[in-house]
Amino acid sequence: MADEYVILGASEFIKDRLYFTTLRTKPKTTANTHYFSTDDELLYENFYADFGPLNLGMLYRYCCKLNKKLRSFTHSRKRVIHYTSYDQRKRTNAAVLIGAYSVIYLKRSPEEAYRTLISGNNTAYLPFRDAALGDCTYNLTILDCLQGIRKALQYGFFNFETFDVEEYEHYERVENGDMNWIIPGKILAFSGPHPKSKIENGYPLHAPEAYFLYFQEHDVTAVVRLNRKIYDGQRFTDGGFEHHDLFFVDGTTPSDLITRRFLHVGSGSYGDSDSKQHSMWVQGDMHRTKQKQQQRRQRPKLDQENNYRECLTQGDKLRDLKGRRSSRSATSSRLNLTKTSQTSITPPKSSKLSQVPVPFSSSSAPKRLVQSSSSSASNLKSPFSLSMFSSKATAIH
Template identity: 65%
Template sequence: MFYRFCCKLTKKLKSFTLAKKKIVFYTCGDNKKQANAAYLIGSYAVMHLQKTPEEAYSLLVSRNSTYLSFRDASFGTCMYNLNILDCLRAIYKALQFGWLDFSQFDVEEYEHYERAENGDFNWIIPGKFLAFSGPHPKSKIENGYPLHAPEAYFPYFRKHNITAIVRLNKKMYDAKRFTDMGFEHHDLFFVDGSTPNDAIVRKFLNICENADGAIAVHCKAGLGRTGTLIGCYMMKHYRLTASEAIAWMRICRPGSVIGPQQNFVEDKQISLWSEGDVFREKMNEQENGKLAVTRILSGVDDITINGSNKSRMSKKEEYSDDEERNGITQGDKLRALKSKRQARTTTGSLSMPSPHGLGILYYFNECHICYFKGSHVGTSNENPKENVIVVEHLVPTWTVCRQLCTPMAVGFVIPWQASGSTLLEPLRHRVARVLSGVSAF
């Protein structure tokens, strides 16, 4: 929304026909909409009008205006508030560090991949951290939410130099499915909705500081635990405040960092700033030839963190191994909420191609159930993805589809009623199940 707002306002400001007119941005009396509108126009002032966060915020409150704070996505009592100034400061820092660059931003790609049926992932720091919903043993629809097997992510991860995966939830899939394909895979489990201990924080930082490429991090929904640890890295290595880190993550991936995790991130700010200062000092010494170390590991060897989390231990951490696998957890609730929210937005202004038929898309060893427009789509020289709406990724069935086309074809779409569709008959029940669970179509 921020990107589209900026594009629309910039276009009006540069319009020759509007050159002598004032542009008024307004909203209704709803307090929530007023806060959202203030965030949009304030962020525009920071990004495009070279205002500092404080200057932009002072304009918003110059007439004693007050705005609602932003809260987390949990279902309980609000424990932590973010205000508009926190968000403006997050935008300002993101511009400084090069995380926010609309000249390089692909809004269509962002909106595509943030949808549950297309992977449910977002870049938090471009080229460094990708947050995503936890993979499942096989692709399917569960409680209205599309789940994806690890193989569904391989093409995108390879294309964007993601070399390591960090799993924070219980084991729902075999890690070998990633490692056998050349990815590093790390398990750092802690309970859904809880906060990590210092050992987990140190291990996470160690992994990220030594990764050769980008890191994909997931828990169950890819929001709470995922955002908490990425936030720790941002505070240590970029000296963001806790509120700036949380605000930026929610701008990139709404719903990130939940409940007591917000207070945990705030409590860790000072110690992580100190660790980051020492880390950078050591790195500078290494670059200046004062140290013979060729690789500095995460953490500071001469600093001990004295178990600051012990006071936070509660009965919530007396956890059954099967609870997250079989029970309804916070992650399940958040994924269900996100799925419903996206289904609503699809019926609005989001532009989607008009589907003309159901088919199977095969493209560079990827296989999907899809809708397509036109009588047929795809040749050996075209990208058929441009003309389809992907419904579900299929891992084990692409070889069946390949039998229907020349082996030289790079990509193609097979209409469901195509000749030889008896080969697709085993998939018919799967398609029916997908269609019953995907309200976007």
């Protein structure tokens, strides 16, 4: 009877099979019903008042878990119920997980998935907010998240059949570059470089040169700096990369002019033929070889370096907070490009757990646009590498 009462107030994603509900107490699995929760397993690491949504790696792990439960012989005759608590933040994150699962694997539209989430006895969900200090000027709803996932599937921005979760989580760490492919082969986000590579109070800082090898291996041709100047952009130019400054204040929306210039860089309109890029890289290598020691000794220090701690921006503070977390502590200022017991940077392989095909468009897309990344070994490959993209990229931070 208790199970039937829970079912009556639950959101039904698969009839007589998969449900989502909110409960005040932890239920016990019965002969007919299997309960599970991810509230204390998949946790968001907040900066300030932000609480989600969970990242792509956590969504992938959730989908693997749920697929395994639905395929399990033990649960084959049971109703599987994902339950969450009345903690509004955890509840909203849990709703995004199962809603995204239904969009990816059950082929539901974002609107259908959202209508299911608000059915039954489920009350309204808390909207997400940004990681900035102070009041949030806009909200991000569950429906917004589901629509974003659907759009990413439509254009092939991610594919869980080839997704390498260990590699994703490896490069998400500050000590490994704090980078993430936003659009495969097109936009790579990374934490802004600093004047020199070092460990400062346990917080890893990476110089521009630390990223050169990774950029070359992934055909990155340009770097776009969106935040204030901390390092000398000429160092990227000397390395054979175009460098562009498109500054706008942290937490604000870029102007139309900056947006157009950004798209101009990303489309390759500045000229990025293979011969030109190879020539730039060769010149950069020669320049670094001749001036490796001279650059460090004679390069005038930037005013921003002298006043670094006195003029931290909001973005700097967020990166600093992320880098100081105990689980992300670093012992070296070099980017870690080697595979550990938990991380790797190998070409993507099909998941052993996630075997349900994920639909995505194979339509062609323009050249790569990368935000920022880290260095890598000679045979490294982006965790989101797809043949549908061309061989050039731009990096922004």
